[in-house]
Amino acid sequence: MTVARTPLPRGLFADDALPLYERTAARLLDELRATGARTGDRLPSERALSARYGVSRVTLRAALAELEARGIVRPTSSRGWFVAELGAPAPAAAAPQVQGFADYAEVNGLTASSRVLSATVRPATVPEAEQLRIAPGADLFDLHRLRFLDDLVVVLEHNRLPLAVCPALAETDFGKASLYATLRAADPPQLPRVADYSVEARHPTPRERELLETGDRMPMLVATQLTFNQEDRPIELTVQVYRGDRYRFRASITNQA
Template sequence: METRPLVGPDALPLYLRLADRIEEDLRAVNGADGARLPSERQLAERYDASRVTIRAALAELRERGLLVSLPARGWAIAAAPKPRGGTGTAGRVLGFTDLAQQRGLTMRSRVLSSGVRPATVREAELLNTVAGADLFEMFRLRYLNNMVIALEHNRLPLAVAPAMATTDFTVRSLYDVLREASPTQRPHYADYSVEARIATDDERAKLEITGPVPILAATQLTFNQEAAPIELTIQAYRGDRYTFRASITD
């Protein structure tokens, strides 16, 4: 399996780098929902960028669900959509590839199987579709620096991104395919739970586990920018190669 080099952050288009900077600044000041942003001219001066680039960056943040455009009045901070159930994490949801890039690690995937099948009643309930609707399903192993880290089971309504059915996910990111869909599907927040347990025989074999190594089993239901559920994923991480961290706020 060929390992492709990661693309560094400096290779991203200027407007995407600028969008990330603006997003970081907005989160740092913890602006209230509905708060107005400075004018595009003022933002262009602040970030030393053209108004065209500023406008593209703001449009990107609107796609992420962080901003809303106000006709003839500029831009404002969007009200964060609330999870349908549980205490999900708000903000930008990062996929495995995103996290690897963020940490400067080499990532690769080995697809064990993928295909389209009818959704079960339970899957349809979680993913807000109907039983029997086309569901894209994939099992794959995820590697960091050529060490197997996780066994992943992804399920998504095919309608959110029909290209999934013909995409080679050994070389493509699932979240990139979602972002490129029409209309775009931006993972925005997720309900996430994790538990430690003993690996099954199948998990031990696939994750190359020998000896008394537990796994961390995570279940994630991801919602898009419109607060619609788009992905149900179960991940089994090797407990000796993965640490779960979270920030808790009031």
């Protein structure tokens, strides 16, 4: 299924695209290996690395946090970053990636934009608390947005996150900011790693028809996702309602037997 005016988003598991911070981490790791860096060697400053790779300090810090989570670099409180253990190069492989909407747009040369419908902090319900492994009534950041690619409306998105994982969520304007970039910039960084993901088709509600600008015959594809961070902790519960003509889900399936 195709749309003449824009490439189709393929969901949050893209096997041929990486977020900018992961590409930056890969470039840095390749450079460390190519230059023969050893355990204990000090990395250039964050300012120098940002300039070298042409990325923002936020992206660079997310890349360093990615390498830290893999045990490749380590920070110190006052002297910057050091090589911890490079290890052997990993074999090249196409693996599914947990990818945010803004990340998808960036790597595919599209312009993502959002209209915030509501952004509140409220108590978590019992079902939400069970899925996110938090106490019932704990502060939950609840975000509803309408998402666009190149000014075409694509998806109605509802995100719920424990406020404790990133208090800055409540102060961020998600009409402009990326949710995943905000999580990666948290202290400590929250790196989306694994997600339980399901997709089903259904008819739209009247409000969905209005917001997504469809007729009553247009099917919706509804994606439900529970995302886990680098410590295998659930950090995001999301429901996305896509226009059926502007969404394609793609996955690689293997037989491990």
